[in-house]
Structure formats: structure tokens, C-alpha cells
Amino acid sequence: MKKLVLTFSLAALVLAGTVSCSSDDNSSEQQQKQTLVLASVNGTDVTVNEEVTFVVTVGTEVVEGVQIEVNGKAVKNPHVFDEGGTYKVVAKKNGYNQSNEITITVSEVGIAKQLNLEASRSTVTVGETVTFTITDGVEAVTGAELFIDDTKITSPYTFAEEGEFHVIAKKQGYATSNRVTITVEAVVDDRPIVGTWIPVHVKVDALGMTVADMAYPKKENCDDDTLAFNSDQTVKFDYHEENCDLKTTGADWSINGSVLTMTLFGQAMTVDVVENSATKLVIKAKGTQFEALIPILVPDLASSIPPTLLGLADVQLELKK
Incomplete structure (x- = not known):
């Protein structure tokens, strides 16, 4: 009986030692990777169309080249939330542990007015220019930016290729404007010799x-x-x-x-x-x-x-x- 108890005791010690070593190995591996720390410069309560800047650090050092994900989708930093709601944000980078998750609450509060976008023409031919006017419904708004998809443009803008293009205006503190569609047609040369x-x-x-x-x-x-x-x-x-x-x-x-x-x-x-x-x-x-x-x-x-x-x-x- 004493032999049996001794055998079980030795087995337990061996198992304990194995678990202990495994635990130490995992701990060492975790320590090799540093964990990113994510924070929002604007805080976690922002308004629609407010540009939010994220900072990622490890200790006292700012980490560059980090991928910011909002609700699992990669975004640019800074990021503009164009709709109200609650968003989960994390930071990732190869060689580091994923950051803490922060929740950004985006509300309509603080949006004073809606941007209104108008175009001088809605149908043009390749090479022609369109002038855009941005107002708050009453007065002209300065400092607003124009975009075709994610590409920033200026007004007046010359369309260099045919197609259908959607233009919007944005400015911090305002709701994104209505979308204006510009149809660009190919130049038709009516000279019969062509x-x-x-x-x-x-x-x-x-x-x-x-x-x-x-x-x-x-x-x-x-x-x-x-x-x-x-x-x-x-x-x-x-x-x-x-x-x-x-x-x-x-x-x-x-x-x-x-x-x-x-x-x-x-x-x-x-x-x-x-x-x-x-x-x-x-x-x-x-x-x-x-x-x-x-x-x-x-x-x-x-x-x-x-x-x-x-x-x-x-x-x-x-x-x-």
C-alpha cells in the first residue's frame, strides 16, 4: 500500500512539474510580444462627422504603422464617423498583441446644420468643368471639402473621363451633404470627315x-x-x-x-x-x-x-x- 501511495505521489510531482514548465513557456512567449494600448484623442463620445484621431502606444512610445479596425473593418487614422451609433475599435500590428478595445459613441448632438451641395451642371462631356456650391441651406459654407468616393477634389473640377460620378461635401461639425451625380459623356465629333x-x-x-x-x-x-x-x-x-x-x-x-x-x-x-x-x-x-x-x-x-x-x-x- 505504501508503494502504491508513493507511486501516485511521484506521478503527481512529475505532472505538476510538466504543467509548471508549460506555463512558464507560455508566459515567456507572451512576454516577448508587447501589448498595444489604444486611445482616442477626441475621447469616446463624439458627434457625427467629427474627425477622430487614434493614438497607439507601448509604454511611453507611440507605435507607428498600426492598423485601426472599427467593428472589424480596417479604416484610416484619423477616421470620420458619418453615422450615429456605437462602434468597437481595436488596434493591430504584426509582432504585437492586439490592443485593448475601446467603444466610441457617435451622436447627432452638436451638428448645427446640414451641408447642401449643388452643381452648375449635371451632364457634361469629357474635358468640361463643373463648379460646385456648398451652403447650409441659407449661407455659403467655406472650408468644406469635396469628394468623389474617397478622392478629394476641388471646385471648379474638370472631368477627364466618361462615366457617372458621385460628389459629396464634408466639414467637421456639419452633416455630410446630399450626393450630387455628374454624368460625363464622351466627346462626339460631328465632323463627317472624322x-x-x-x-x-x-x-x-x-x-x-x-x-x-x-x-x-x-x-x-x-x-x-x-x-x-x-x-x-x-x-x-x-x-x-x-x-x-x-x-x-x-x-x-x-x-x-x-x-x-x-x-x-x-x-x-x-x-x-x-x-x-x-x-x-x-x-x-x-x-x-x-x-x-x-x-x-x-x-x-x-x-x-x-x-x-x-x-x-x-x-x-x-x-x-
């Missing part, structure tokens, strides 16, 4: 006779060549070689009345616009203006047309959309 054209016919007259009157020499089994006049005043001519390799040339273009100027192959060409509708474009000029294009427009005649005759020839090119 667009991509396919050359379809070439006519060459010289010395009172027609030298060539033929379909545009499209390369067999290749895609169509195209001449594009873009709304940003750039021009691009895509053409194909015999093996269908695509080549491109072009720089800028402008039009004044019926006189069109475009730069292709490094040559500034000035031509007359004979016809320009939504689906048909006809341009015409002396052969010297088309000199860089002659090998493409009339390849069979290009080598046999002397420079003097080129200056006397009238070249007409028809294109379609």
Missing part, C-alpha cells in the same frame, strides 16, 4: 485625258487599307505590302472649309474635299500633292510618270466608311 475610311477608287487625269480610272489596288487576300482621321487631329494610313505585311504612316491633319491638309510619309499634302458625307469621302489634288502615295494608288504607272507630268496631273481618291 472616322476610318477605306479607299475604293482612283482616277488620274492629265493633259485633258484620263490616264487611270480604276478600283483602288487592294492587295489580294489582304485586309483593306484604311485612312483614319481622328478627333484629336491625328491621321493614320494603314496599308499592306504584297505579302500582306501591315505598314503605317501618318502625323496630323486639319481642315479649313474644303481644304484638307494631312501629313503622310513625312509629306504635307494639301487636297480639296470634293465630297464628304457620312459614308463617302472624295479628295482631289495635283499629282505633286499625292507624290508619296502614287506608288500605292497607281503602282503600274508610278515608274512611268515623269515629275513634270505629275505636276500637270489631277489625282482623285474616293473612300468609303
Whole structure:
């Protein structure tokens, strides 16, 4: 019996020692990680739209790069509570124990007036400017800030891309303004020459006779060549070689009345616009203006047309959309 009691006593001592060591290990691990201490500079009772700044410390040292979470969601610091209610806030950072939890109570008390936001226009095109006016319903409010989502903007504001944008105004001590929607549409160029054209016919007259009157020499089994006049005043001519390799040339273009100027192959060409509708474009000029294009427009005649005759020839090119 004494042997049995002794055996149980020894087992108990061994277990106690094991638990004690385990406890010491855990304690040591906890001590290696310091615990963050979270506090609110504004206190825990604030008002809607008040900017609240959080400070996180360990001992007497302020800890930077800490993640603040409000009701489990990461937020920026400082943080603006835009709705009344009760919020649980903690701080986290790798290598530290999570901070204490503080409760922020946000009330409507102290909000004097509601911001009212108005826009000079609700529908614009890309590149146009909108002016915003902020009042308290009666008088203009200075110092308020404008936001599109989380991006701060200024007034007047120029919209650089198309889409639908929602703008609000904020100021400490005021309720967030109504939301103003601005619709930005793409710029529509109503000049019929703008667009991509396919050359379809070439006519060459010289010395009172027609030298060539033929379909545009499209390369067999290749895609169509195209001449594009873009709304940003750039021009691009895509053409194909015999093996269908695509080549491109072009720089800028402008039009004044019926006189069109475009730069292709490094040559500034000035031509007359004979016809320009939504689906048909006809341009015409002396052969010297088309000199860089002659090998493409009339390849069979290009080598046999002397420079003097080129200056006397009238070249007409028809294109379609």
C-alpha cells in the first residue's frame, strides 16, 4: 500500500512539474510580444462627422504603422464617423498583441446644420468643368471639402473621363451633404470627315485625258487599307505590302472649309474635299500633292510618270466608311 501511495505521489510531482514548465513557456512567449494600448484623442463620445484621431502606444512610445479596425473593418487614422451609433475599435500590428478595445459613441448632438451641395451642371462631356456650391441651406459654407468616393477634389473640377460620378461635401461639425451625380459623356465629333475610311477608287487625269480610272489596288487576300482621321487631329494610313505585311504612316491633319491638309510619309499634302458625307469621302489634288502615295494608288504607272507630268496631273481618291 505504501508503494502504491508513493507511486501516485511521484506521478503527481512529475505532472505538476510538466504543467509548471508549460506555463512558464507560455508566459515567456507572451512576454516577448508587447501589448498595444489604444486611445482616442477626441475621447469616446463624439458627434457625427467629427474627425477622430487614434493614438497607439507601448509604454511611453507611440507605435507607428498600426492598423485601426472599427467593428472589424480596417479604416484610416484619423477616421470620420458619418453615422450615429456605437462602434468597437481595436488596434493591430504584426509582432504585437492586439490592443485593448475601446467603444466610441457617435451622436447627432452638436451638428448645427446640414451641408447642401449643388452643381452648375449635371451632364457634361469629357474635358468640361463643373463648379460646385456648398451652403447650409441659407449661407455659403467655406472650408468644406469635396469628394468623389474617397478622392478629394476641388471646385471648379474638370472631368477627364466618361462615366457617372458621385460628389459629396464634408466639414467637421456639419452633416455630410446630399450626393450630387455628374454624368460625363464622351466627346462626339460631328465632323463627317472624322472616322476610318477605306479607299475604293482612283482616277488620274492629265493633259485633258484620263490616264487611270480604276478600283483602288487592294492587295489580294489582304485586309483593306484604311485612312483614319481622328478627333484629336491625328491621321493614320494603314496599308499592306504584297505579302500582306501591315505598314503605317501618318502625323496630323486639319481642315479649313474644303481644304484638307494631312501629313503622310513625312509629306504635307494639301487636297480639296470634293465630297464628304457620312459614308463617302472624295479628295482631289495635283499629282505633286499625292507624290508619296502614287506608288500605292497607281503602282503600274508610278515608274512611268515623269515629275513634270505629275505636276500637270489631277489625282482623285474616293473612300468609303
